[in-house]
Amino acid sequence: xxxxxxxxxxxxxxxxxxxxxxxxxxxxxxxxxxxxxxxxxxxxxxxxxxxxxxxxxxxxxxxxxxxxxxxxxxxxxxxxxxxxxxxxxxxxxxxxxxxxxxxxxxxxxxxxxxxxxxxxxxxxxxxxxxxxxxxxxxxxxxxxxxxx
Amino acid sequence: xxxxxxxxxxxxxxxxxxxxxxxxxxxxxxxxxxxxxxxxxxxxxxxxxxxxxxxxxxxxxxxxxxxxxxxxxxxxxxxxxxxxxxxxxxxxxxxxxxxxxxxxxxxxxxxxxxxxxxxxxxxxxxxxxxxxxxx
Numbered sequence: 001x002x003x004x005x006x007x008x009x010x011x012x013x014x015x016x017x018x019x020x021x022x023x024x025x026x027x028x029x030x031x032x033x034x035x036x037x038x039x040x041x042x043x044x045x046x047x048x049x050x051x052x053x054x055x056x057x058x059x060x061x062x063x064x065x066x067x068x069x070x071x072x073x074x075x076x077x078x079x080x081x082x083x084x085x086x087x088x089x090x091x092x093x094x095x096x097x098x099x100x101x102x103x104x105x106x107x108x109x110x111x112x113x114x115x116x117x118x119x120x121x122x123x124x125x126x127x128x129x130x131x132x133x134x135x136x137x138x139x140x141x142x143x144x145x146x147x148x
Numbered sequence: 149x150x151x152x153x154x155x156x157x158x159x160x161x162x163x164x165x166x167x168x169x170x171x172x173x174x175x176x177x178x179x180x181x182x183x184x185x186x187x188x189x190x191x192x193x194x195x196x197x198x199x200x201x202x203x204x205x206x207x208x209x210x211x212x213x214x215x216x217x218x219x220x221x222x223x224x225x226x227x228x229x230x231x232x233x234x235x236x237x238x239x240x241x242x243x244x245x246x247x248x249x250x251x252x253x254x255x256x257x258x259x260x261x262x263x264x265x266x267x268x269x270x271x272x273x274x275x276x277x278x279x280x281x282x283x
Contacts, residue, residue, distance in 0.1 A: 006237050010244040014255035022251040032246035087158075099255070103247065105240055109158055138174045139230045143223075 009104040016093045016101045020066035023091050023103075041069070049073070057081075061088065068092055074109070157229055160205040165190055166198045170221065173208060178218040 012019055022028045029037040036050030045060045059081050062070040068091065075086035087109035094102040161167055165188070172187055173179065181199060185192040199219055202208035206225040210217050 006233070006240060008237060008240045008244055010241075010248050012248045012251050014251040018255045018258070019247070019251045022247050022254065028250060031250055032243050101251075103244060105244060107236070107240065109162060136230050136234070138170065138221075139223075139226050141174050 006108075007104065007106040009102060011096070012101045012103055013099060014101060015099055016066040016095045019093055019101045019103055020069070024063075024065075024069055047071075062090070066093055156205050157207075157232065160201050160207065161229075163198070163201075165194065166202060169195065169198045170202065170207065173219060173221045174226075178211070178213075178220040180216050180218055184219070 022032070024041045026037040026039050029039070034049035034051050034055065036048070036055065039045065039047030039049075039058065039060070041060060041063055043060055043063050047058045047060065049055055049058055056073060057075070058071045058073040060071045062068050070088060070090035072081035072086040072088050075081035079085060087107055089105065089107050092104045092106075094104070096102055161170065168188055169184060172184055176183075181192065181195050184199075185195045188195060199208060199210075203210065203219075206222055207229065208219055209222050210219050212218075
């Protein structure tokens, strides 16, 4: 299990096929994601996402329409993204009725393979809300301790 | 926030052992590496390595007290990191909101087109103005 950084979700009043096209077609992606999207949605395909004058390579990992789409990014330039040097963004689509879809996105990275599974599970349970909540909790404990 | 700094931060707190060290420092204040080693399941050497990585990201600092070196969490840096993570969450919320608007607009349009022989209320949907989310 990977270390979860962030997990968010939204309920969309449209069938999964429509949501799938919105999140995978480059001309659609450029409307909600990057300014410039060069991407072939095939497993292993290398692409590019541009944000203004910045941007970086992405590599598609899973394409399972209309259920799961994932890609890796934020890896060092010139290197292949693998577990440990990149962030994995994963979209999961779950139909809730004919015309409604729950869309989840998670961004995770820097998995530590050497760590025993039960420890990873324990941490995943503790930090189900992601690192934003984890850090927030630390900051709160610290503030309490400092004022006390 | 720069990508470089984020990368360092993520790999620093991405390691469960380092989070354990960070947890202990947050709850116990300034403590020595030997004290930490007595409260974790990994070696004293590993503790030193983790402390070095945490120091490099600025999350942890050290000071000398007598003959001991004590480690403590840098509250400002921790706050900064907390905000960076919250920003990331907000960014995804914004993107999901945009996906929702696009998909619902496309779906409404498709329904309108396919239903052109069944009477549909005209002008009943202006989807792009519909679900505006937080900014």
